[in-house]
Every structure is written in structure tokens, then in C-alpha cells.
Amino acid sequence: MGLYHLNHGLVLLAVAVILLKTTPTNVACAETGVASVYSSKSGSRTASGQRLNLSGLTAAHRTLAFGTKVRVSNPKNGRSVDVTINDRGPFVRGRIIDVTPAAARELGFSGLAPVTLEPN
Numbered sequence: 752m753g754l755y756h757l758n759h760g761l762v763l764l765a766v767a768v769i770l771l772k773t774t775p776t777n778v779a780c781a782e783t784g785v786a787s788v789y790s791s792k793s794g795s796r797t798a799s800g801q802r803l804n805l806s807g808l809t810a811a812h813r814t815l816a817f818g819t820k821v822r823v824s825n826p827k828n829g830r831s832v833d834v835t836i837n838d839r840g841p842f843v844r845g846r847i848i849d850v851t852p853a854a855a856r857e858l859g860f861s862g863l864a865p866v867t868l869e870p871n
Contacts, residue, residue, distance in 0.1 A: 784847030786823065786866040788855040797838035804851070811838035811849040812868075820871040823850060825858040832857035833871050 789811070795803045799817040803809075815821070815836045824831035832854050841849045848868060855861055 780870075782847055782868040784866065785845055786848045786850055786855075786858070786860075786864050787841055787843070787846050788861060788863075789849050789851055799837040801837050803838070806853045807851055808832060808834045808854050808857070809837045809851055810834040810854060811840035812836045812847070813839060813841075821848075822869045822871045823848065823854065823858060824867045824869065825860060825864055826867060827865065828859045830857065830859045 789803065789805065797803050797809075797811070801809075810821070810823070812819075812821075817837055819836045820833055821836065822831050822833050832850075834850060834854050838849070841847075846863075848866065850858070852861075855864075858864065858866070
């Protein structure tokens, strides 16, 4: 057995681990927490490079891949909205998503609200 002999089972396991570590996180199940509303000025750039459009239905999430669509639901009033992740944040402990003012209006809140995120 030479220096380059590989155990194919270990190679496949290593590849699987690398893929799991480097694949963007997607919402596999519901995530519950607090949502906040963007307070930035419209026109500034998001982490994805898009201009922030406060009248669009977009959001910031710490780990979801840009372009991921999620349904955000407000359990207090039963309202929900589909948003597209295009930014990073929120960076305040206890918050799971920042939504645009337009998305917050659809959800029936301003400021902070409890929400559930589901894959869309």
C-alpha cells in the first residue's frame, strides 16, 4: 500500500462533512423568536449588494442564504408574509429576523413582534 492509498469510506465521510459545513443554512423547520423592523435609510446597500428597499418584502437573517424565501407569521394576529432574505442581521440578542417596514405592516406590527419563520 502506497502513500496515496485512501480508505474510500473515510473520503466520502470527509466530503459529506465538508458539504454540511459549507452549504448555506436553509430553514428546515419552523424557527420562533422576535422580529424587528429595519430602521436604515432606503437606498443603502444590503449585505447581498442590493439596495435596501423599505417598501419591498425583504429581510435580514444571520445565516439563511441570500435569495431564500421564508414565510414570517405573527401568532398574535394570525397574519403572515413571504419575504426574501437579502441582508445579514439582526445583531441584537434574542431577535431572529429584521423585516422591512412594508413586511412589518403586512404582519401588523411596528417595532418588535414575536414571529415564526417557515420554509417557503
